[in-house]
Amino acid sequence: MAYSDNQWPQGTQTLGRGLSIVTAVSAGIETLSDLAREIGCTRSTTQRLTAALLRQGWLRQEANNRYALGEQLGRLAVQAQVSLPLTDIGLPFLKKLSEATRDTVHLGIRSGDQVIYLHKSEGRRGLEMRSRIGQQMPLARTGIGRALLLDDGEAEWVRLYRINYRDTLDGMESWLERMRVYQSTGCVFDLEDNEIGIHCVAAPVRDAMGSIVAAISVASASPYLPVSRMETLASVVRQTARQISEQLGWRMMSDVAD
Structure with a gap:
């Protein structure tokens, strides 16, 4: 719906226009x-x-001069999400997953081309991950970020790869092939892609x-989380994600049919 000055009291029209631009x-x-x-x-x-709005971080401008939401809104999104049921609903499942694996567990959401960490359960192996709640990371480089992209088409995957891997564009086809596999399995492996x-x-x-x-993730140093153990944990992580999804009202088609 187009903005109208009549929607705002006298003296607040500039504020209204700015908010309407963001909307x-x-x-x-x-x-x-x-x-x-x-x-x-x-x-x-x-x-x-x-x-x-650009100067204050409410908007950002892409290379093609098109506008996108800025980092300030991402920070507000974190604060808003923390107070919403998603984090509260997921917390017992995430803690249980962390206790069972002894590894670091994350919960994140998408904000533009970034993933924002909403929750972090520290692992119990004496290894402290550098991630923190509120941190933003590139979607295409992180496991949790790529899990957020599994329903997107390949055109979006290509766009994000070009943004996040500008110096290694020759690796795009192998990265896309991995994404196709992850899409079919419903689970993403991060094999030192980000760190x-x-x-x-x-x-x-x-x-x-x-x-x-x-999306959720279990993360650890590669000696504690070799590929063989990742393959074993895949079903556990998927099951935890499903349990949280079910609390949000999601049901698999087979469940609905039953």
């Missing part, structure tokens, strides 16, 4: 001309507003509509 960008309106049309302002006025010496097993969490809304 429009979140809805997929990405160009300056389209944003100007959406809020009913001149191009120059819209440019001043977007410039202010040397660190492996992880990740799986997506779904809501009542079946959409991926979060």
Whole structure:
């Protein structure tokens, strides 16, 4: 819905226009001309507003001059998500998973082209992972990030690979082949893709509509989490992700049929 100054009290129209720009960008309106049309302002006025939002981190500008949501909104998303049922619902399952594996367990959500960690259960092997709650990491480089992408098409995978692996574009086909395998199994392996010496097993969490809304992972140093153990843990991680999904209202088609 297009913005109208009449929706805001006298003296707050500039605030309303700025918030409307952020809302429009979140809805997929990405160009300056389209944003100007959406809020009913001149191009120059819209440019001043977007410039202010860029400076404060509420928006960011891609290489093609299209607008996207900025890091400030990502931080607010973390704070909002922490207070929502997702973290509370997942917590007992995540703690149980961490206790059973003795490894670090994460819960994360997508924010633009990043994954944001909402929860971290420390492992019990004397190894402290560098990850922290609220941290943002590239989707395509992390196991938990790629688990969030399993429902996306290959065009989106390619776009994110080009963003996150600018210096190693020749490896894209092998990376895509791995994603195809992970999509078919519903589980992602991180084999030191993001950090040397660190492996992880990740799986997506779904809501009542079946959409991926979060992902979980078990991570540890590669000697503690060799590929053989990752293959064993895959079913455990998937099962935990399924338990959290079921708490959010998700059911597999076979469950619905029964």
